Structure formats: C-alpha cells, structure tokens
Amino acid sequence: MSTQTSRIAVVEQHSLVRLGLETLLSGSTLLTVVALAADPSELPSPAAQRLDVIVYGAPPVTGPSFAKTVDALALSGRVLVVADFAGWQPVTEALRAGAFGCVSKQADEEELLRAVETVALGGLHIAPGLATRLHSELRQPASTPAPALAHREREALRLLATGLTHGQIARRMGLTEATVSTYVKRIRNKLNVRNKADLTRKAIELGLLQDEEFRGNAALASGYSPAA
Known part of the structure; x- marks a missing residue:
C-alpha cells in the first residue's frame, strides 16, 4: 500500500x-x-x-x-x-x-x-x-499603530530618506522650503522619530523605498544598511 x-x-x-x-x-x-x-x-x-x-x-x-x-x-x-x-x-x-x-x-x-x-x-x-x-x-507590549501620513507627507519622507535636502525636496515637489520643513516636523511627530536614520528606517518599513536606487541612496545618506 x-x-x-x-x-x-x-x-x-x-x-x-x-x-x-x-x-x-x-x-x-x-x-x-x-x-x-x-x-x-x-x-x-x-x-x-x-x-x-x-x-x-x-x-x-x-x-x-x-x-x-x-x-x-x-x-x-x-x-x-x-x-x-x-x-x-x-x-x-x-x-x-x-x-x-x-x-x-x-x-x-x-x-x-x-x-x-x-x-x-x-x-x-x-x-x-x-x-x-x-x-x-x-x-512585548503591543505597539500602537502610527498615525497615517498624508500623501504629500509620504512623498516628502520618501525624498528625505533618499538624501535630499529640504530645499531640494521643495523644488522637486513645487513647494516652499518652509512648507517642506512643516511637513518634516509633522512626520517626525506622527512617527515619533527624531533623527535621519530613524526616518530612513520608517520609510523602508512603510514600503516607500521599493526602488533599489532609492534604497542605495538612503543607506548612503543615513549610514544605515537594511541588511545590517
């Protein structure tokens, strides 16, 4: 059998x-x-x-x-x-x-x-x-989901994580540098992060850096390697 x-x-x-x-x-x-x-x-x-x-x-x-x-x-x-x-x-x-x-x-x-x-x-x-x-x-205590980012905030976070300055992001998005600074402040508060490396990690976790070029630029900009 x-x-x-x-x-x-x-x-x-x-x-x-x-x-x-x-x-x-x-x-x-x-x-x-x-x-x-x-x-x-x-x-x-x-x-x-x-x-x-x-x-x-x-x-x-x-x-x-x-x-x-x-x-x-x-x-x-x-x-x-x-x-x-x-x-x-x-x-x-x-x-x-x-x-x-x-x-x-x-x-x-x-x-x-x-x-x-x-x-x-x-x-x-x-x-x-x-x-x-x-x-x-x-x-470990269950984490509270982070507040959702608005579309323009997600775009600003993606560009920031690739290493662009506030001025470069402003030109890319057609905004003033002051508006970009406001977006970044909101993003930091919503995600409860304070430094560039943590912002890069959050961008990767949120799936904002799917393109390999963006991943490479983000790692170089922050000194952070996802494979580490």
Missing part, C-alpha cells in the same frame, strides 16, 4: 541554496518537490497546482513587503519561513502573516526536514533555537 507524499515548493533567490534544498527534501520518502522558484511570482497559481508546503527562503530585509509576501504565498499552501531572523525579521511577524513555521537559516538538515514534515501534516513548527525569541516577542 503506497503512502501519498506531500507536495513541496521551494522559493529561494539563490540558485545554489535552492538546489541544495531540493536535494535535501527530495531525499525524504514523505516529500515530493514539485516546484522551484527564485521569486514567489514564479510559482504556479493556486488553481493550477496544489501545494502542501511552500519553503520560503526569505531575504534579509523585511517590512510591509515581507508580510505581504508570506500572506500571498499562504493562498497556495502552508508556508515555512526559512530566514536569518535578525532584528528585521520578528518570528511573530511571520506567524501573523500566515506562516505555519519558522526555521533559522543556520538550522541543520534534520531540523529543516522535521519542520517541513510537521507543516505538511498541518502542524505548527517553531525551531527550538527561535523559541526563546518568540517568547520574548510575545511578552
């Missing part, structure tokens, strides 16, 4: 890591790798192919786009996030976005296989090495 295997997809931007995951998972008699992708957009639509688990190798930078990606992948199957889980990648964020499990990229082969097999059966898996971190995150 044959046992039906779980259908697995691997989403990982680095080809060598992607192939390594395929080799590891294909060695299990309980799993069958049916799809490989460098980007979530390359996966077949949910209607085209049933997936039991999507092993998502998350990039080091997160923010709103991270949660949106996990949420979108969850439409196609149960998501297991494999990430560095540095300061930018809270375990709770992955779970709230719909993930069924979290494993560090430093996990050994046995741990990863156990995680995939658990999630394939509908279970929730948090790697032992992340348990203390999860407990700590859950004990």
Whole structure:
C-alpha cells in the first residue's frame, strides 16, 4: 500500500541554496518537490497546482513587503519561513502573516526536514533555537499603530530618506522650503522619530523605498544598511 507524499515548493533567490534544498527534501520518502522558484511570482497559481508546503527562503530585509509576501504565498499552501531572523525579521511577524513555521537559516538538515514534515501534516513548527525569541516577542507590549501620513507627507519622507535636502525636496515637489520643513516636523511627530536614520528606517518599513536606487541612496545618506 503506497503512502501519498506531500507536495513541496521551494522559493529561494539563490540558485545554489535552492538546489541544495531540493536535494535535501527530495531525499525524504514523505516529500515530493514539485516546484522551484527564485521569486514567489514564479510559482504556479493556486488553481493550477496544489501545494502542501511552500519553503520560503526569505531575504534579509523585511517590512510591509515581507508580510505581504508570506500572506500571498499562504493562498497556495502552508508556508515555512526559512530566514536569518535578525532584528528585521520578528518570528511573530511571520506567524501573523500566515506562516505555519519558522526555521533559522543556520538550522541543520534534520531540523529543516522535521519542520517541513510537521507543516505538511498541518502542524505548527517553531525551531527550538527561535523559541526563546518568540517568547520574548510575545511578552512585548503591543505597539500602537502610527498615525497615517498624508500623501504629500509620504512623498516628502520618501525624498528625505533618499538624501535630499529640504530645499531640494521643495523644488522637486513645487513647494516652499518652509512648507517642506512643516511637513518634516509633522512626520517626525506622527512617527515619533527624531533623527535621519530613524526616518530612513520608517520609510523602508512603510514600503516607500521599493526602488533599489532609492534604497542605495538612503543607506548612503543615513549610514544605515537594511541588511545590517
């Protein structure tokens, strides 16, 4: 009597890591790798192919786009996030976005296989090495959502984070420098930030710096690196 295997997809931007995951998972008699992708957009639509688990190798930078990606992948199957889980990648964020499990990229082969097999059966898996971190995150008080920024405030924040001065922003937006200064003061008060580096972080978290050129300029302007 044959046992039906779980259908697995691997989403990982680095080809060598992607192939390594395929080799590891294909060695299990309980799993069958049916799809490989460098980007979530390359996966077949949910209607085209049933997936039991999507092993998502998350990039080091997160923010709103991270949660949106996990949420979108969850439409196609149960998501297991494999990430560095540095300061930018809270375990709770992955779970709230719909993930069924979290494993560090430093996990050994046995741990990863156990995680995939658990999630394939509908279970929730948090790697032992992340348990203390999860407990700590859950004990933190819930943050109050920051007040929404107006459209022109968001634009001013985006330009400020790329390294432009108030005068340059004023010329770009067709405003007076005094008006730009007023916008920046409002933004600081709404987001409760006081320095340029924190404003840059907020711009990235709000998804305002999606373009790589803007990200590079912002990092140079503030001395802040999202991958740090």
